[in-house]
Amino acid sequence: MRSTSKMIVQRAFIIVFLFSLASITIFYKTLLGTETKNTTGFLVTLDRLMEGNARFVNGKMQHPDGSVERRVAISTAQHPVAVVLSCSDSRVPPELVFDQGLGDLFVIRTAGNLVDSIEIASIEYAVEHLGVNLVIVLGHEKCGVIKAFLKNEPQENHIKKLMDDVAKEPEIQSALKEKGDTTDNCVRANIRHITKSLRNSGPILMEKKQAGELNIVGARYDLATGRVEMIE
Numbered sequence: 131m132r133s134t135s136k137m138i139v140q141r142a143f144i145i146v147f148l149f150s151l152a153s154i155t156i157f158y159k160t161l162l163g164t165e166t167k168n169t170t171g172f173l174v175t176l177d178r179l180m181e182g183n184a185r186f187v188n189g190k191m192q193h194p195d196g197s198v199e200r201r202v203a204i205s206t207a208q209h210p211v212a213v214v215l216s217c218s219d220s221r222v223p224p225e226l227v228f229d230q231g232l233g234d235l236f237v238i239r240t241a242g243n244l245v246d247s248i249e250i251a252s253i254e255y256a257v258e259h260l261g262v263n264l265v266i267v268l269g270h271e272k273c274g275v276i277k278a279f280l281k282n283e284p285q286e287n288h289i290k291k292l293m294d295d296v297a298k299e300p301e302i303q304s305a306l307k308e309k310g311d312t313t314d315n316c317v318r319a320n321i322r323h324i325t326k327s328l329r330n331s332g333p334i335l336m337e338k339k340q341a342g343e344l345n346i347v348g349a350r351y352d353l354a355t356g357r358v359e360m361i362e
C-alpha cells in the first residue's frame with residue numbers, strides 16, 4: 131500500500147515536472163519569437179537612421195533616394211521606414227538630420243513635438259496602413275516651446291495651448307525640481323512624456339507595442355553638433 135502511494139506521488143511529481151518544462155519552453159519560445167520580430171525590423175531601421183545621422187554630423191551626407199528615378203518609383207505607393215515626430219523648429223528637419231530621401235520617413239512636425247488627436251491619428255495611419263514599426267520622438271536642445279514655458283509670460287491665442295499642455299506634463303513638473311540646466315532637463319522631460327504618451331495610446335499604438343510589432347523611442351537633437359542622442 132505504502133509503495134503504491136509512493137508510486138502515485140512519484141508519477142504526479144513527474145507529470146508536474148514535465149508540465150512545468152513544457153510551460154517554460156512555450157514561454158521562452160514566445161518571448162524569443164517576440165524579440166526576434168521586434169528587433170529585426172526595428173534595429174535595422176534604427177541603425178540605418180543613426181548611420182545617416184553620423185553622416186550628417188560629419189558633413190558627409192549622401193542625400194539618398196533623391197533621384198528622378200526614385201521619385202517615379204514611389205509615385206504609386208509609399209513605404210516609409212519610420213515615423214519621426216519632431217519639433218517644427220526650422221533647424222530640425224528629419225530628412226536632413228537622418229540623411230534620408232523621398233519616401234523614407236513619415237514625418238509629423240509640431241511646435242515642441244507635442245501631440246494631440248490629429249497627430250496621433252497620423253501616426254496610427256503610418257503604423258496601421260503603411261506598416262511602419264518604428265516611431266521616433268525627436269526633441270531638441272533649446273526648444274522655443276520649452277523656453278517660452280519657462281519664461282511663464284501670459285500667452286494669448288492658440289499659443290496658450292502649447293504652454294498649458296507642457297505645464298500638464300508630470301515629467302516637466304519633476305524636471306522643474308531637478309538641479310542643473312532647467313531648460314535641457316525640461317526638453318528631455320518633454321521628450322520622455324510624449325514618448326510615454328504614444329506608448330500608452332490605445333488602441334492601435336499600445337496594442338502594436340505590446341505585440342512586439344512597434345517600437346517608440348525618444349531622442350534629443352543637438353543643434354550645434356547635429357547629433358541625435360537616444361534618451362528613452
Ligand SMILES: [Zn+2]
Pocket residue numbers: 217218219241242243270272273274275
Ligand atoms: Zn522646438
